[in-house]
Amino acid sequence: MGVLNVTPDSFSDGGLWLDVDDAVAHAREMAAEGAAIVDVGGESTRPGAESVPEAEELERVVPVVERVATDGGPRVSIDTRKVAVAEAAIQAGARIVNDVSAFRSDPAMAGLVASSGATCCLMHMLGDDPRTMQADPRYDDVVSEVKAFLEQRLAFAVGEGVPEEHVWLDPGIGFGKTIDHNLELIRRLDEIVALGRPVVIGTSRKTFIGRLTGRPERERAAGTVAANVIAYERGASIFRVHDVVEAVDSLKVAAATVGQWTTSPSA
Numbered sequence: 512m513g514v515l516n517v518t519p520d521s522f523s524d525g526g527l528w529l530d531v532d533d534a535v536a537h538a539r540e541m542a543a544e545g546a547a548i549v550d551v552g553g554e555s556t557r558p559g560a561e562s563v564p565e566a567e568e569l570e571r572v573v574p575v576v577e578r579v580a581t582d583g584g585p586r587v588s589i590d591t592r593k594v595a596v597a598e599a600a601i602q603a604g605a606r607i608v609n610d611v612s613a614f615r616s617d618p619a620m621a622g623l624v625a626s627s628g629a630t631c632c633l634m635h636m637l638g639d640d641p642r643t644m645q646a647d648p649r650y651d652d653v654v655s656e657v658k659a660f661l662e663q664r665l666a667f668a669v670g671e672g673v674p675e676e677h678v679w680l681d682p683g684i685g686f687g688k689t690i691d692h693n694l695e696l697i698r699r700l701d702e703i704v705a706l707g708r709p710v711v712i713g714t715s716r717k718t719f720i721g722r723l724t725g726r727p728e729r730e731r732a733a734g735t736v737a738a739n740v741i742a743y744e745r746g747a748s749i750f751r752v753h754d755v756v757e758a759v760d761s762l763k764v765a766a767a768t769v770g771q772w773t774t775s776p777s778a
């Protein structure tokens with residue numbers, strides 16, 4: 512899953528893709544590099560980010576979704592907490608709703624996902640506000656608490672009519688977590704995978720990688736690869752990344768090494 516932030520303030524690619532032509536070209540580039548999904552977002556959820564008015568978020572994402580979600584193109588996912596944005600994106604061709612609030616910001620989101628037949632990604636965030644989530648996050652046992660939350664949100668979605676097979680789950684790396692919380696979630700990801708739904712993991716260029724490597728956002732691809740390969744080995748299925756080439760190559764080799772990928776005859 513390639514990340515396409517159509518925002519001025521995202522933590523690693525803010526301001527790069529505000530022009531619709533540039534954004535569409537970047538989406539196509541990521542698809543050519545091997546991204547099966549392009550995740551389009553119009554509101555940063557980095558710690559401290561200000562919320563974006565609905566009209567502005569719509570204006571940012573809909574023209575991009577329309578042009579990326581064409582026949583033969585990648586599947587488009589819309590990264591939003593607002594039901595009106597998700598609805599317009601679905602009308603424009605998006606097939607996945609990536610809601611970092613797991614249907615808590617807008618409970619009507621579940622009904623939209625159910626009636627549209629979209630797939631959804633439900634993510635864990637500590638509390639419900641990215642502006643405050645990183646203020647001294649605490650857990651007794653981060654993995655069991657995240658797991659219990661995801662199980663509860665899955666049950667809510669299914670109760671609202673979303674078929675279970677249309678739900679992906681995400682532990683929300685960096686969303687109200689310390690470095691140790693993030694590392695433990697990756698190390699024990701198999702416990703989240705045990706919920707029986709595909710697990711999405713978003714480690715790409717995040718702060719914990721910067722702290723461990725001492726590198727700025729744009730130089731965190733190698734650190735991201737390491738985190739993703741371990742997550743893969745623990746059972747993650749979908750990898751949300753900015754650096755698609757590195758993700759695809761490393762996961763092909765990781766999959767082949769554990770016997771789950773065969774090279775094509777021409778390779």
Ligand code: HH2
Pocket residue numbers: 514516518520521522523524552554555556557590609611632634681683684711712713714751
């Ligand atoms: N991380 C970010 C945004 N959306 N969605 C899912 N499912 N999982 C994640 O880990 C996740 C996400 C944050 O990264 P990014 O989009 O690069 O930055 P920003 O929120 O500043 O736009």
